[in-house]
Amino acid sequence: xxxxxSNLLTTEEIQQVHTAIQELPPxxxxxxxxxxxxxxxxxxxxxxxxxxxxxxxxxxxxPEPLEMVWPPLIVEYxxxxxxxxxxxxxxxxxxxxxxxxxxxxxxxxxxxxxxxIHELKDNDAVGFNPNKNIHWRPEKTxxxxxxxxxxxxxxxxPNNPSDNSxxxxxxxxPIFSEVAAYRASYGEI
Numbered sequence: 001x002x003x004x005x006s007n008l009l010t011t012e013e014i015q016q017v018h019t020a021i022q023e024l025p026p027x028x029x030x031x032x033x034x035x036x037x038x039x040x041x042x043x044x045x046x047x048x049x050x051x052x053x054x055x056x057x058x059x060x061x062x063p064e065p066l067e068m069v070w071p072p073l074i075v076e077y078x079x080x081x082x083x084x085x086x087x088x089x090x091x092x093x094x095x096x097x098x099x100x101x102x103x104x105x106x107x108x109x110x111x112x113x114x115x116x117i118h119e120l121k122d123n124d125a126v127g128f129n130p131n132k133n134i135h136w137r138p139e140k141t142x143x144x145x146x147x148x149x150x151x152x153x154x155x156x157x158p159n160n161p162s163d164n165s166x167x168x169x170x171x172x173x174p175i176f177s178e179v180a181a182y183r184a185s186y187g188e189i
C-alpha cells in the first residue's frame with residue numbers, strides 16, 4: 001500500500017520539530033555514508049506521535065494496531081556530508097509502515113518506490129512498507145548549499161514485530177535489477 005500525504009504536519013508541529021532540533025546536543029548529529037547528516041533523539045511532540053499513529057492505523061487498517069518507533073529519525077542530505085545517494089533497497093528491519101516526510105528542502109530530489117516516482121514538497125510525505133517496497137532516489141549531483149531535510153516516521157507491530165533481516169541488502173542483488181534499470185532510465189536530475 002502506497003499513500004501520499006499533503007500538509008502532514010501543522011504549522012505548530014513544524015515549529016516544534018525545528019525547536020527540538022535546535023535544542024539537541026552536538027552528539028545527536030553525525031554524518032552517514034549516504035551523504036547525509038543523521039539527527040537523532042529529537043523530542044518531537046507526543047501529540048504528533050499519537051496523531052500520526054492514529055492516522056496510519058486508520059488509513060492502512062492493519063490486522064493489529066501499529067505503534068510509532070520513537071523518536072523519528074531526521075536526516076539532512078547535502079553535499080557537505082558527502083555525495084547524497086540512495087540506491088534501490090529494502091530496510092531489512094521490523095518496520096511495517098514508514099512515512100517519509102519532507103520537512104524542508106531547497107532543491108528537488110524525488111523518492112522512487114518500486115517503479116514509480118514521488119516528488120515531494122515541504123510538508124508532503126509518502127507512506128509505504130519499506131520491507132515490501134523497493135525504494136530509492138534518482139541520481140543527483142547536489143550543488144553546494146542544496147539540501148533535503150527528511151523525517152522518517154516508522155511504525156511496527158509491538159506484539160508481533162516483523163523480522164525482515166533476511167531481505168537482501170546489496171544493491172547488486174538480482175531482486176533489485178528491474179528497479180535499478182528503471183532508476184537508470186530515469187537519468188540524473
